[in-house]
Amino acid sequence: MAIINFGGVDEKVVTREEFTLEKARAVLKDETIAVIGYGVQGPGQSLNLRDNGFKVIVGQRKGKTYDKAVADGWVPGETLFEIEEACKRGTIIQFLVSDAAQIQVWPVVKKYLTPGKALYFSHGFGITYNDRTGIVPPKDVDVIMVAPKGSGTSLRRLFVQGKGVNSSYAVYQDATGRALERTLALGIGVGSGYLFETDFKREVYSDLTGERGTLMGAIQGILSAQYEVLREHGHSPSEAFNETVEELTQSLMPLFAENGMDWMYANCSTTAQRGALDWMGPFHDATKPVFEKLYNRVASGEEAQISIDANSRPDYREGLEAELKALRESELWRTGATVRSLRPEK
Secondary structure, eight states, X not given: OEEEEETTEEEEEEETTTSOHHHHHHHTTTOOEEEEOOSSSHHHHHHHHHHTTOOEEEEOOSSHHHHHHHHTTOOBTTTEEOXXXXXXXXXXXXXXXXXXXXXXXXXXXXXXXXXXOEEEESSSHHXXXXXXXXXXXXXXXXXXXXXXXXXXXXHHHHHHTTOOEEEXXXXXXXXXXXXXXXXXXXXXXXXXXXXXXXXXXXXXXXXXXXXXXXXXXXXXXXHXXXXXXXXXXXXXXXXXXXXIIIHXXXXXXXXXXXXXXXXXXXXXXXXXXXXXXXXXXXXXXXXXXXXHHHHHHHHHTHHHHHHHXXXXXXXXXXXXXXXXXXXXXXXXXXXXXXXXXXXXXX
């Protein structure tokens, strides 16, 4: 493992140059990887593993998602099975159904966790909150994790482009003495750019905080607040959207993704620089207490329980669609659809 300095702190990192794809194939040459679930992470990870030359099968209940797997080239009875059959055949079981579904499917998976197998997660939820999920693996199997820092769609898209998504990795239980090498081989196999070390608890705490924070929840809250202020002061929908979302996503995000926030600031007008430097403090001070409250709720398990309860309701899908419909049909995002249709590449 390489030791790389991140902002003054040394961390262990595994790169594709160090742990090559050829080495990963050698480590897993006798393994059958059973990817359970073909929803969010399942397609990207299974397709990348297949394209990288590993022996992969998919376990999915019949329905629309099963049909999607067939459309992606998985063959019923050969590489596509019902969940129970896939678990029986796999030596590594990638448990990639949703957090709520893991609770329901766990009795089936546990039944086929015979000694020496590996149970693989891409999220620390089920293990960290096992007092709530009931997911307690037997002691004679490896329990490991590779968590890509992006959606399954991004993982697949970047893989096809010859790139990769950075991933964290962890070993929770090493029953065979091979847990670490299995983990790293799988991390390289699914298309990780590089792998950084974590544990199941730190992964889920940071992940739940990020999703509810700057990755999704906070950004939507901030965007809608600024848009509303501009509209309430007489700005048109197109002007409010362009100054709130379009310039951010199409101009500024690519700049700081390329070389950092300071570089992006340096490549903006002096007026923008001065305003950004003056106002980043007030926004930091206003939001940090919210992030502290969020993190504490994640650490206490409150956020996990809310997720479990909500996702377990029989009418969850209907309620979710109603909330997403309200978001989709808000003036902000209806304006966004029109603005996107007018981008020059269209």
